[in-house]
Amino acid sequence: MVKPTKNSNAPLTAGQQWQEWAAAAQKGDKKSYNKLLTAIAPYIRNIVMPSLSHADAADDVMQEVLISVHKSLNTYDPSKPFKPWLSAIINFRRTDYLRKHYAKRDDQKTTLDHPEFIAQNVTNMGHAGELKDIENALSDLPKKQREIFQLIKIEGYTAEEVAEKMDMKVSAVKVSAHRTFKRLKGVLGE
Amino acid sequence: MSKKSDTTNKETNIDDLIGGLCEDLSPIKRLWCPYRLFALWSVVTLLYFCIVIFVIGLRHDLMEQLSNSTFIFEAIIALSFAFSAALTASWLTIPDMRGKAWFKAVPMTLFGVFVLWNGIKGVIDGIDMPHFEWTHCVSYGLFMEAFPLAFIIFLAFFGKTTRPYWMMFMNIISVAGIAWLGLRLTCPMDDMGHAFLYHFLPVTVIGGLLIAFARRIFKW
Numbered sequence: 001m002v003k004p005t006k007n008s009n010a011p012l013t014a015g016q017q018w019q020e021w022a023a024a025a026q027k028g029d030k031k032s033y034n035k036l037l038t039a040i041a042p043y044i045r046n047i048v049m050p051s052l053s054h055a056d057a058a059d060d061v062m063q064e065v066l067i068s069v070h071k072s073l074n075t076y077d078p079s080k081p082f083k084p085w086l087s088a089i090i091n092f093r094r095t096d097y098l099r100k101h102y103a104k105r106d107d108q109k110t111t112l113d114h115p116e117f118i119a120q121n122v123t124n125m126g127h128a129g130e131l132k133d134i135e136n137a138l139s140d141l142p143k144k145q146r147e148i149f150q151l152i153k154i155e156g157y158t159a160e161e162v163a164e165k166m167d168m169k170v171s172a173v174k175v176s177a178h179r180t181f182k183r184l185k186g187v188l189g190e
Numbered sequence: 191m192s193k194k195s196d197t198t199n200k201e202t203n204i205d206d207l208i209g210g211l212c213e214d215l216s217p218i219k220r221l222w223c224p225y226r227l228f229a230l231w232s233v234v235t236l237l238y239f240c241i242v243i244f245v246i247g248l249r250h251d252l253m254e255q256l257s258n259s260t261f262i263f264e265a266i267i268a269l270s271f272a273f274s275a276a277l278t279a280s281w282l283t284i285p286d287m288r289g290k291a292w293f294k295a296v297p298m299t300l301f302g303v304f305v306l307w308n309g310i311k312g313v314i315d316g317i318d319m320p321h322f323e324w325t326h327c328v329s330y331g332l333f334m335e336a337f338p339l340a341f342i343i344f345l346a347f348f349g350k351t352t353r354p355y356w357m358m359f360m361n362i363i364s365v366a367g368i369a370w371l372g373l374r375l376t377c378p379m380d381d382m383g384h385a386f387l388y389h390f391l392p393v394t395v396i397g398g399l400l401i402a403f404a405r406r407i408f409k410w
Binding site for chain 1: 203204207208209211212213214215216217218219220221283284285286287288289349350352410
């Protein structure tokens with residue numbers, strides 16, 4: 001539990017509040033636990049954000065940290081400050097993420113509209129913008145249609161596999177993929 | 191998809207995750223205090239150690255050795271780094287070690303002194319390296335290490351370490367210290383070549399392998 005301060009009317013700091021919520025969560029109080037996780041999520045994101053290359057990575061690490069907090073809640077001692085305990089988990093998960101990231105060479109992957117990628121892979125610079133056009137055209141599609149198209153035409157799944165995954169008829173999947181293809185052709189030209 | 195709807199999707203994902211975790215929450219039994227974990231390991235290991243020594247039998251010149259200051263110094267330092275490493279391993283079961291990260295310096299220093307001492311001894315006395323054979327010293331050493339090592343790793347699983355390599359290293363040197371002392375109490379061969387090949391090398395090889403896989407072993 002949080003040690004009483006000299007001035008007991010003084011408002012609790014964020015750390016002390018989290019300490020109290022964590023103590024209550026250990027007793028099974030779901031409301032306090034929800035408050036704790038909701039409060040620490042942006043804190044985690046702010047801590048990891050400067051050391052990661054993009055916001056999606058920060059969100060991934062934040063989710064990993066939240067799950068780790070859940071798994072290791074039994075190791076927290078409510079008589080001790082909460083932030084050092086949380087920071088140790090954040091550092092551990094961030095290092096873990098970066099290790100995997102560099103092992104997969106994700107740091108060397110670039111997006112289609114990255115100047116370096118265009119310089120290396122596009123011979124006719126006049127068409128460089130088309131890569132972005134394809135991305136934009138895809139993003140304009142309805143979610144389900146885009147998902148089907150991506151699974152079949154980009155990721156290489158069969159219509160049967162996609163139908164099973166999305167709980168649809170095979171014929172409906174094929175029709176959707178075909179329509180999308182035609183629509184993209186119309187938008188982007190032959 | 192617009193940036194705004196992307197952000198909304200992410201927020202929904204986080205809210206779903208938090209909701210799921212809260213749903214999964216039940217009253218938690220807190221991890222034992224590290225001192226209790228350490229005490230449990232020490233008592234069980236000492237009991238096991240006494241039984242093993244009793245089964246193997248003490249060296250015939252033990253009484254003579256007990257008046258040898260070098261022998262006593264080595265025994266004390268081995269016990270010191272073994273137990274301080276076990277205590278550090280207990281603290282390592284907690285993600286932030288509750289501010290006790292400095293504990294790591296104690297077994298590391300004692301272990302460093304032990305290695306340095308043996309190095310100096312090796313230089314002064316000379317090392318006459320025998321051919322490796324599977325002698326009783328290797329078997330007894332493994333016998334002395336197996337249970338305490340399995341037990342300390344088992345206890346580590348109750349916690350959630352954020353320093354898996356340190357954890358495994360501490361586990362290894364705590365058990366190595368115990369096994370080294372056990373072999374000194376049972377094996378009458380005091381020359382450095384024998385000690386290096388039959389007392390040090392097996393635990394170094396096993397320890398090296400375990401440390402290499404530490405991150406996988408203590409994955410959570």
